[in-house]
Amino acid sequence: MFGCRVAAILVAAAVFAGGLSLPIRSPIPSSSRLLAAPSQAEPQPTARLKTRFKRLIERWRGRQLPEGIVKANGRIEATQVDVTAKYQGRLSAVTVNEGDNVTAGQVVARIASPEYEAQLRGAQAQVLKAKQALAEAKALIAQRKSDLSLAKLDFQRGEELVGKGHIPRQAFDQRRNKLESAEAALGVANAQQKQAEFAIKSADAEVDRLEAILVDLVLHAPRSGRVQYRLARAGEVVSAGTRVLTILDLNDVYMTIFLPAAQAGRVVIGDEARIILDPLPQYVVPATVGFVAADAQFTPKSVETAEEREKLMFRVKLQVDPDVLKTHYRRVKTGVRGLGFARTSGTVEWPADLQVKLPK
Numbered sequence: 001m002f003g004c005r006v007a008a009i010l011v012a013a014a015v016f017a018g019g020l021s022l023p024i025r026s027p028i029p030s031s032s033r034l035l036a037a038p039s040q041a042e043p044q045p046t047a048r049l050k051t052r053f054k055r056l057i058e059r060w061r062g063r064q065l066p067e068g069i070v071k072a073n074g075r076i077e078a079t080q081v082d083v084t085a086k087y088q089g090r091l092s093a094v095t096v097n098e099g100d101n102v103t104a105g106q107v108v109a110r111i112a113s114p115e116y117e118a119q120l121r122g123a124q125a126q127v128l129k130a131k132q133a134l135a136e137a138k139a140l141i142a143q144r145k146s147d148l149s150l151a152k153l154d155f156q157r158g159e160e161l162v163g164k165g166h167i168p169r170q171a172f173d174q175r176r177n178k179l180e181s182a183e184a185a186l187g188v189a190n191a192q193q194k195q196a197e198f199a200i201k202s203a204d205a206e207v208d209r210l211e212a213i214l215v216d217l218v219l220h221a222p223r224s225g226r227v228q229y230r231l232a233r234a235g236e237v238v239s240a241g242t243r244v245l246t247i248l249d250l251n252d253v254y255m256t257i258f259l260p261a262a263q264a265g266r267v268v269i270g271d272e273a274r275i276i277l278d279p280l281p282q283y284v285v286p287a288t289v290g291f292v293a294a295d296a297q298f299t300p301k302s303v304e305t306a307e308e309r310e311k312l313m314f315r316v317k318l319q320v321d322p323d324v325l326k327t328h329y330r331r332v333k334t335g336v337r338g339l340g341f342a343r344t345s346g347t348v349e350w351p352a353d354l355q356v357k358l359p360k
Contacts, residue, residue: 066351076254096108141189
């Protein structure tokens with residue numbers, strides 16, 4: 001009798017509030033009738049609210065679930081993405097706060113590093129120096145080519161003259177040595193040109209490396225979402241790998257539920273699912289079975305008896321429809337509790353109270 005009175009009081013309070021967002025576990029058998037006579041000081045509830053409350057209670061208790069549809073408690077989650085510092089430095093600015101919505105590529109923080117900027121200026125100077133050396137090498141090559149041409153002409157004339165006996169053999173050998181020296185000098189000049197070209201490439205690579213570091217010192221949001229945590233503030237010195245922000249990817253929202261082995265084994269990945277949130281029980285959110293764990297979560301992994309295998313609980317991920325997220329992403333809040341519904345048979349039709357219903 002005492003249990004009936006407590007249940008009646010709960011029913012009356014929920015009816016006058018216009019709805020219920022959390023499941024009520026009745027201490028009396030489901031076949032018992034819950035009666036709640038409103039006090040004379042309060043208005044009589046309308047028939048519409050009574051019907052609504054009754055349906056909600058039946059939904060939570062699973063009375064209206066047909067064979068082939070299972071439910072379990074869960075909570076809304078979203079993929080978390082950390083924004084971390086790749087290099088050490090002092091945070092000069094953090095441009096977002098917790099709860100702010102960000103888009104992919106948006107600047108969320110900056111790290112100041114005068115050391116890298118100074119190194120970049122030095123590398124750029126080395127590029128200019130290498131280019132100057134290349135220009136000098138090219139000028140030297142032109143000079144050496146001219147010397148080589150003159151040396152070849154002298155050598156050719158010397159061959160004719162020495163053959164006729166007009167010049168001594170010693171003078172001809174001198175012209176030969178001059179030609180060989182000119183050829184060697186040209187080879188050295190060509191080597192200097194290649195060395196200057198390599199120096200330019202090396203200096204350019206160093207400039208690119210330092211510019212890439214400076215680019216990474218400006219932190220961007222890797223995905224669109226909402227800032228969940230702000231872990232560092234402007235003025236703090238952060239080391240490489242330090243988390244600055246944590247962003248929730250609102251395009252990857254899901255509910256995690258746990259089903260016993262007998263039910264999880266019949267759930268089909270990719271099949272339709274439904275989600276009802278405790279604060280908004282009047283809405284039914286469409287979802288998809290995105291994942292079923294291969295291993296049990298919180299019972300012995302290896303069991304011997306059939307009775308123990310029935311107690312195994314497997315994690316099931318219900319992925320919220322991306323189209324719904326695009327339209328209602330501002331309403332998404334992680335950590336909200338509710339119920340997840342999945343089908344163990346693809347031929348079962350969703351009942352009327354589990355048809356998709358979203359806020360407009």
